[in-house]
Amino acid sequence: MNYSAPDLAAYPPRSPRAQLGGYAILPRMLDKCRATLAGKKGEYHYACPTDQRFFQFTGIDPETLKAEIAKGLSDTEALAWITANAPNQHMGWEIALWTASVNQAVPSDNEWRAFFNELVTAAKIAHRADIQTWFEYIEADDYVSFGGRP
Known part of the structure; x- marks a missing residue:
């Protein structure tokens, strides 16, 4: 790298x-x-x-x-x-x-929660109940985007 x-x-x-x-x-x-x-x-x-x-x-x-x-x-x-x-x-x-x-930041209201859920679904990680924070989503999305299995 x-x-x-x-x-x-x-x-x-x-x-x-x-x-x-x-x-x-x-x-x-x-x-x-x-x-x-x-x-x-x-x-x-x-x-x-x-x-x-x-x-x-x-x-x-x-x-x-x-x-x-x-x-x-x-x-x-x-x-x-x-x-x-x-x-x-x-x-x-x-x-x-x-x-x-x-x-530890999480979506701050229902509108942001709905947006967050859309992102998680689009990243094919919606089955992951452990993904609650923005950083957890970012890390999981990076992993899946570069060949990791959801």
């Missing part, structure tokens, strides 16, 4: 649970950003609603981060840039609470 220009048509980005600097979502988002820049994003979208949770929490502008990643920043360098430039600065414990929160 080429981490500097991942081919997301060939394999999925990292799990949304993977962390960098305590932030969930960030490693996956960086994979999607790099793949987008390389023209290899497959079906994935940088700055999608899941990514927006990170952007809202940190106050980072998606296009500004994308421009920084285009300079060839490693994960460590990207984290350093985010730490130095995030308008919303947070203590480690706040980041940990936010990460725990997004790890």
Whole structure:
């Protein structure tokens, strides 16, 4: 796997649970950003609603981060840039609470639950009663999309 220009048509980005600097979502988002820049994003979208949770929490502008990643920043360098430039600065414990929160996020109302159920059904994993959170859905969908058995 080429981490500097991942081919997301060939394999999925990292799990949304993977962390960098305590932030969930960030490693996956960086994979999607790099793949987008390389023209290899497959079906994935940088700055999608899941990514927006990170952007809202940190106050980072998606296009500004994308421009920084285009300079060839490693994960460590990207984290350093985010730490130095995030308008919303947070203590480690706040980041940990936010990460725990997004790890357990479920559809927030009946409309979102109906949408979630449609996604789960479309991914052919509706028989999986254990899929309750957004991250559980994302991970299962990635697995099935790349050849895993539902």
